[in-house]
Amino acid sequence: MPKLKAIVIGAGIAGIASAVRLAVKGYQVDVFEANAKPGGKLGEINMNGFRFDAGPSLFTMPQYVDELFKLAGKNPEDYFKYIKLKEICRYFYEDGLRLNATADLDQFAKDIAEKTHSTAAEARHYFKKSKTIYEVTHRVFLERSLHKLKSYLHWDTLKSIFRFGQIDAFRTQAKANQSFFKDERIAQLFNRYATYNGSDPYQAPATLNVIPHFEYHFGAYIPKDGMYGIVNALVKLAEELGIRFHYSQKVEEILHSKTGKTKIEGVKVNDKTYRADIVVSNLDIWFTYKNLLKDITEPKKLLTQERSSSALIFYWGMDSSYSDLGLHNIFFAKDYQKEFSAIWKDKTLSHDPTVYVNITSKHIRNDAPANAENWFVMINVPANNGQNWDQLINEARANIIKKINRILNRNIERDIVCEQTLDPRGIESKTGSYQGALYGNSSNNQFSAFLRHSNFSSKVKNLYFCGGSVHPGGGIPLALLSARIIDDDIRPVQ
Template identity: 40%
Template sequence: MDNANLVVVGAGLGGMAVAIRLALQGKKVLVLEKNETYGGKLAAYKWEGFRWDRGPSLFTLPEQIKELFDLAGKSLKDYFEYVKMDYSCQYFFQDGSRLTIPADQEKRKELFVEIFGQKESAAAEEYIGRTKRIYTGLGNLFINHPKFGLNNIFDRKVLEQYPKLLSRPLLDNLDGFNRSYFNDERLIQIFNRFGTYNGSNPFKMSGIYSMVGSLELEDGVYFPKKGMRSIVDALYQLAIDCGVSFEFNQSEISVEQLDEGYKTESSGHIHLTKNVVSGIDVANFYTQILKDQTLERKIKKQERSSSGIVFYWAVDKIIPDLKLHNIFFGEDYKREFQQIFNGEFFDIQPTIYIHLSCVVNNEDAPESGQNWFVMINMPAGFKVSDQEKDKLRNYIYAVILKHFDVDIKNDILHESIWEAKDIEAITGAHQGALYGASSNHKLAALKRHGNTNKKYPGLYFCGGTVHPGGGIPLVLKSAKIVSTLIRKNDN
């Protein structure tokens, strides 16, 4: 028997964040992880002087990381450092034009006037202001609290938000809402792109997700000096310093509900605790850990978010115009998402995302090269054939040649690939879906799995596949919600 009084399953970002918070409440926390190390999707890969972050590459709202260190009475700088970028993202359009959006708001306004004209620029500023207000009202209400249900619809704080709930952003899809503001297709594409932040279809998902873009454009984009992996390196060390225990290589983990509390078994060890927290994909938890077939079927009926294929390329060439984040829009954005959510391989030229961490951390690549993270969104569960991979490679080469007049085909020294089957095998994400269930339904936020389940009192859920959603900021929010619920239920 183990003497831990709380077990967390999964040492990803959410699992470690909730473990830290619970340890600071005085709990003796044990984290069980099936892999040999921590971090989940925030993994890293190295090859002969090149280093890549395997998974997420966008870092926003760093104060949420800082909050964990402040709670522990620690200095964030002793564990982890980051910089604020002068720009958010560089966009490349089908007509050959490009746009890098400055972080400085006045510079952004000036650039938008220069590129799009006074009318479209004014519309953009009005749009950003409105969506920021949506986040301040609706976002804070729904993101910072446990998921609302039917029993909450007459709560005063919910009633106050009804004008926004019944407004055009919610009733229209994201693309429709964006078209109500803009005429320039390039601006519509930019603001539609924020729908991909939770792996969903901007032509179906609620316009309420327009608030995502305002956070990036108003608050800014940041990047860790030592790459995204350093975020979880810092949290792991903080967790250890807070007294959290970890057990890795726990390939056989099971959780069983008892009359009072839970029995968790791993590698022959039994842990009896009042509470268990799942920090892993909720579908995987019900399938492999709790073995509840009814809930497993219910979760798996939900449409999955998108997955992706990532090419990690060691490129023996410098293209100085490439920045930290680069988007090359495809030829038919709407059809691209139709194919993703129909489970098809593309018969068009899709959108490409290229990320270079060496722009911030020059140790991630030799002086003569760059570490390219090249991603194309894919259907969840889709197996890309060797022939299809060749087709994607040749397409990427052609896009680079078009925009930079550079043929990189013979400059790729090394390649590694991550696709849906790899993401599922390594991270446990069902079908390799990056964010669990999609948000394509207008009421997806209310349909998403919550942080608790009435059938299992004392069992809690955090991470990107449950409320409030995927992406680093929301995963950290879920950990905070769970720790608050446990403290409240203990009192």
């Protein structure tokens, strides 16, 4: 009997994970990727002797990557190595406050108590609440489909339903954090976690306070070969399993039967038909419906929901080293609410943005020349709605440099020896994310978890969806979980 065939559209992290899982189940798998390289948002840039991770820069929940190697009967350490960070992030405020968030929660709580008006007890109470939200939600909202009855027929699901009031869904994250901390600067620090899924802490539910638990309980890590090392390791595994990658091959249409019960037939690429028993789309759900699914009614309400925020990123090769900076660094806006109002209400950029600086050469020395550093400098921005991005980029660059100069008391611009920029337009064109939104739809209301598209099609049999634009959401851990949810729904080849 010939093998059953599966096709995955897009070699982003969720697409590769889905391909691996299908191959382990016995399918012959082909992956079609529009770009010349795999990775999607998880890309890399090489420039003038500097290497940059182009997209996601924080690595948490490494067990979801290791799981893929174990499923294939491989030792993860033979493919992929990472180290746990002792220091999670350095925080810089305009009033001179500096905080180092460490993996040692007691030490971090003590640091908060010594330097701010908040107490160690406040911090410990917050982290306990974060843990509770995780315990209530992770089985139901993260690891299972919300769109199948069987997901609710588990005892742990019923227990979570009875504990629903503990997930803090009916007040905003900002309101909750204001109640947790006397010092508004610490509330601001934890409001920042709304940006991990492209949302606004002044609108999004306090359920998002689950996110710090991923970092502070499970830990933050750095792959020894950088974030793109995740892609290289998984592609190597996939190829060993016989998965075939077709780069610079853009899928034009998902083919399905037109008579009888609608079921998947394959895909069309460059006017050529490739037959398949299963198709998994890792493309943004908006473009999947708009461009690939002909004669299938699109879910208009879902596709017209508010998009998540995007990013403006400067990749700077710095001809100097900065001892007061670490791997992850945050320079906070003085007025955080004003910054988010600019992004979400005015669809523009604040003149005083919060700036994130990631410097992998602090740990991976070959990522920059000797006595130099690779700066990944990012601010949150609205999705692309036709703004004058060229003007906004110039203004943002100047404001970012002024801000960092002011806080570090250095002239950083003279150290910039090479530069590239990525804005929402480029994010859309390079990664297929509608309007450059990094996480699909926003999570700015308490029902957002239920409003994401399912991981399967209710209209086309054997059509599945993975990645950050569908359930359970964006970011590496959730993208990998989207592949696991699909896996749970597909039977092994007999």
